[in-house]
Structures are given as C-alpha cells and as structure tokens.
Amino acid sequence: VQGLSACLPSLLPFFSNLLVTCIPQETDNADEAQRQEYYMVVRMLLKTLAAFVDWVPLKALYKNNLLLMLCELLSVEPHRQAAADCLLLIVERKGPRDERAPLLDILQHLGPIVASVEALTQSSMDNEDVYTFVKRLAQVITVLGTNQLCSLCGPGSIKREPPKNFDDYVRVLYEFTLHPSAVVSSLTFVCWATMLRNDVLKQTDVMKRLQLPLAEVLCDKMVRRGNPEVGFFGESAVFSEQDFSDLEEWNSFFSVYRSQALTILSLISTHFPTAMVNLLATNLSNLVDNTPAALESAPRNSNGELESHAEVLEAWDAMGRIWEASAPPAHDQLMQQLAKGHDSGAMAVLGQCFQAALTWASREPKLYLCELSVLGSMVVCLNEM
Known part of the structure; x- marks a missing residue:
C-alpha cells in the first residue's frame, strides 16, 4: 500500500486521462475490433479502480474528476454495473466530515438517474442483468443518504441546510421505494428512517410533501403476497422468485422488511x-x-380453515x-x-x-x-x- 500511495500523484491522473480517451473511442470508433479493445481497457480500468477507491484519499478522487466520471458512467450500459460498484465503495467511506463533504456533489449528477429509474424498473422485470444493476444503484443512492447526507447535514454537522439537488435525491429515493421488488424497496427503508429523524432534512418541503404518499405505499407493501412454497403473486412476484427460493430465508427477510417499514410509519405518525x-x-x-x-375466493385447507x-x-x-x-x-x-x-x-x-x-x-x-x-x-x- 505504501508503494501505491507514493504513486498516486501520477497514477490517478493516468486513470482519469485513460477514461477520457477510451470511452469516446469505444462508442464512436467505426472499427469493431478497436471498439472492443477500448471496451476491455475501460473494463479493466474500472476493476482496478475498485481496488483503490475504498482507501485512497478522497481529495485525490475529487481532484482528478474520477467521482464525476463514475457518475457519468452510470448512464453507459456496458460499464454502469462496474461504475456503481466503485461508487458504492466510495459512498460507504468513513472519516472526517470535512473530507467527506464533497461526496454530496454526487447529488448534482442525479438528473440522468431520475430520468432512467422508471425505464430501468420496466426493463428489470425481464432482464436479470438490469435487475442486478438496479439493486446496486439503489444501494449507492441509499448509502449516500444514510452514511453521508444525514451525517453531514444537521444542527451539529458541517452543513446547516440541505445541499443543492436534495429534492432530486428524495424523488430518486422515492422511486426506488416504489419499485415492485421487495428487495429494492427495502434498501431505501433505513435511509428514510434516518432522514425522518434528521432535524434539518425532515423540515424540507419535499420531505413534508412525500411523507403521506410514502405511508400509503408502505401500508400496501406491508401485505405479504405469497412465499417460496406456495408461490408469489402480485407485481412483486417476478422479483421475489429471483431473490428467494428458501422459505426460511424469505421469512427472515420479510420480518426485517416489515419491522423497518413500521418504524417509518411510526415516525410519519409523529409528524402528521x-x-x-x-x-x-x-x-x-x-x-x-x-x-x-x-x-369467498380465499384458499382453505381440508377442514375449511383459511x-x-x-x-x-x-x-x-x-x-x-x-x-x-x-x-x-x-x-x-x-x-x-x-x-x-x-x-x-x-x-x-x-x-x-x-x-x-x-x-x-x-x-x-x-x-x-x-x-x-x-x-x-x-x-x-x-x-x-
């Protein structure tokens, strides 16, 4: 690690320049063989970055625009999964608050994500790769809120008011909560509960507007619709069938899922x-x-019981x-x-x-x-x- 740290002043700019050079060539080059070569370079570069981003100084990532480029790659289909993997490692970072504050700049790049969430939801219903990406992207968004946004904004924090684009962030979070997948939806619950306890964030207009719609959504999602033994039903079925094949695993998941949803409903009941x-x-x-x-149509056993x-x-x-x-x-x-x-x-x-x-x-x-x-x-x- 010491050797790599000594090389960072030249290594990270090299990574940045390589991304700037290769990504346009991968998409615009007329030669298929060359496009494939550039694709492999970007792919290996992102894998290499994943080994760096959880320990290099955050200011080095900001200085070399790597954070911005990773956000932009979320809209580039061949590389969005790897970019999301890198971003998750970054937003999970801990350390001094002043060093982590620039991570909130990610909020400025949510525009493409806001526009694509609905389309991703539709395509994830019949494409396992897209569904895997949606789950990772939901993790990035929610961990950004829980670990960074709620930690950095508040009466005793370094920011006394929500950052710019906070409204966009809340809308993206809400869209992931609406996702028919129980797993994707559940990823947002801890973030909602944390924001609803944050004295600054919970007072924003967007949070006040969305609490009642959020409560309505959660009341519906609280109903368990099937299990691996009898089959799943409803709009969440296609995702639950992918995520759960064992009854014990499903019961364990849904117990936590329901508990976290109830915590949110309790907080909203206090506010409204x-x-x-x-x-x-x-x-x-x-x-x-x-x-x-x-x-009349409910299933019953041989004794006539529900x-x-x-x-x-x-x-x-x-x-x-x-x-x-x-x-x-x-x-x-x-x-x-x-x-x-x-x-x-x-x-x-x-x-x-x-x-x-x-x-x-x-x-x-x-x-x-x-x-x-x-x-x-x-x-x-x-x-x-």
Missing part, C-alpha cells in the same frame, strides 16, 4: 398525526368492506401491525395538540374506528385474532371516548 389517523381509518374501512368478497398464506389473512395481519405501530404515536401527538387547545377532529375519528371495530367481527378465527390486534392498538383511545 391527523393525516395518518385519517389514512388508517380509510384503510381499515376499505379492508372491512372488501373482506366478505375476499373470503390457509395461512391467504391474501385476506395477510392483509388483516398487516393492518393489525400498522395500527399497533402508528396509532399510539399519533394519539400522543393529538393529545399534546388538545392540551394546547387545538382539535383537528382526529381523536373523534379514532373513537369512531374503535366503535366500528367493536361492532364488526369475523367468524373466521384467524381473522378475529388479527382484528384483536387492531382493537388493542385503539385501547389508547378509551379514556377519550
């Missing part, structure tokens, strides 16, 4: 208690209305967990508002939900247990009814 109570009430009402029809993987049962299980995570923090905030003389009407909505849940009961034992979870989360309302 009235809106979250209204969302919970609407979702519960819709589920109650749709349950009779869902029960199968554990029945979607209606999974929907009620998710509903119980969502209420348990969201209702108490929302209630606490609403009580504080009432103490200050502000009544948003949400407490009355909680009371109505409690009364409705008491009067509606399923004859299905498994559904009844899920309903008890919903009722249990509403116990906090008893003193206010």
Whole structure:
C-alpha cells in the first residue's frame, strides 16, 4: 500500500486521462475490433479502480474528476454495473466530515438517474442483468443518504441546510421505494428512517410533501403476497422468485422488511398525526368492506380453515401491525395538540374506528385474532371516548 500511495500523484491522473480517451473511442470508433479493445481497457480500468477507491484519499478522487466520471458512467450500459460498484465503495467511506463533504456533489449528477429509474424498473422485470444493476444503484443512492447526507447535514454537522439537488435525491429515493421488488424497496427503508429523524432534512418541503404518499405505499407493501412454497403473486412476484427460493430465508427477510417499514410509519405518525389517523381509518374501512368478497375466493385447507398464506389473512395481519405501530404515536401527538387547545377532529375519528371495530367481527378465527390486534392498538383511545 505504501508503494501505491507514493504513486498516486501520477497514477490517478493516468486513470482519469485513460477514461477520457477510451470511452469516446469505444462508442464512436467505426472499427469493431478497436471498439472492443477500448471496451476491455475501460473494463479493466474500472476493476482496478475498485481496488483503490475504498482507501485512497478522497481529495485525490475529487481532484482528478474520477467521482464525476463514475457518475457519468452510470448512464453507459456496458460499464454502469462496474461504475456503481466503485461508487458504492466510495459512498460507504468513513472519516472526517470535512473530507467527506464533497461526496454530496454526487447529488448534482442525479438528473440522468431520475430520468432512467422508471425505464430501468420496466426493463428489470425481464432482464436479470438490469435487475442486478438496479439493486446496486439503489444501494449507492441509499448509502449516500444514510452514511453521508444525514451525517453531514444537521444542527451539529458541517452543513446547516440541505445541499443543492436534495429534492432530486428524495424523488430518486422515492422511486426506488416504489419499485415492485421487495428487495429494492427495502434498501431505501433505513435511509428514510434516518432522514425522518434528521432535524434539518425532515423540515424540507419535499420531505413534508412525500411523507403521506410514502405511508400509503408502505401500508400496501406491508401485505405479504405469497412465499417460496406456495408461490408469489402480485407485481412483486417476478422479483421475489429471483431473490428467494428458501422459505426460511424469505421469512427472515420479510420480518426485517416489515419491522423497518413500521418504524417509518411510526415516525410519519409523529409528524402528521391527523393525516395518518385519517389514512388508517380509510384503510381499515376499505379492508372491512372488501373482506366478505375476499373470503369467498380465499384458499382453505381440508377442514375449511383459511390457509395461512391467504391474501385476506395477510392483509388483516398487516393492518393489525400498522395500527399497533402508528396509532399510539399519533394519539400522543393529538393529545399534546388538545392540551394546547387545538382539535383537528382526529381523536373523534379514532373513537369512531374503535366503535366500528367493536361492532364488526369475523367468524373466521384467524381473522378475529388479527382484528384483536387492531382493537388493542385503539385501547389508547378509551379514556377519550
């Protein structure tokens, strides 16, 4: 390492110049053989860079424009996977905050990514290589937010306000959360939770606008749709079939997935208690209305009991967990508002939900247990009814 460190002043400029020279030749050269040669040079160069970027001084990467070139390569199909691998190693870096601050410059180069996420989502459904790249790109985006953005921005950090292009960053993160793949979506959860706890970032207009849409998305994604033994269904099926072949692995993943999603819903309930109570009430009402029809087509065992993987049962299980995570923090905030003389009407909505849940009961034992979870989360309302 000492020998390589001594060579860095000449080695990194050489890498940079080589990329500048070879990439145009690879795409524009009329000679197929020469294009292939330039392709191999860039490919080997990126592999070599991957061995450097996690230990060389960050200022050396900035000085030689390697960070910018790696971002640009995310739009070059033959090299985007290798570029994303390098960028992930870079954004995972730790060290003094002032040395890491220039990493936020990556936010300035999100334009092409914003434009391509939707197209990548579509093409990843039937192309495993594209799907692999989408997962790596999602890691780059989320680790950039968790390890760098949230660490460098805040009251006690070196930046007291969000960087430029923060809105673009949040929109890209949201697009990855919307991805039908449970794995891709899950990669964003820790980043959302970290930003929702950040006193500077959570106050931005874009974060305020997206919290309720994010909550709606997560409530839907909380429903487990199949497993490796009975098969997956829904828009996430094609991805889950690629990612999971073992039931134990799937159950372990989904347990963490659901726990992280519930953490986000709890935080949003603290920030927007009235809106979250209204969302919970609407979702519960819709589920109650749709349950009779869902029960008619639900799979059952030889004894006539609901199968554990029945979607209606999974929907009620998710509903119980969502209420348990969201209702108490929302209630606490609403009580504080009432103490200050502000009544948003949400407490009355909680009371109505409690009364409705008491009067509606399923004859299905498994559904009844899920309903008890919903009722249990509403116990906090008893003193206010």
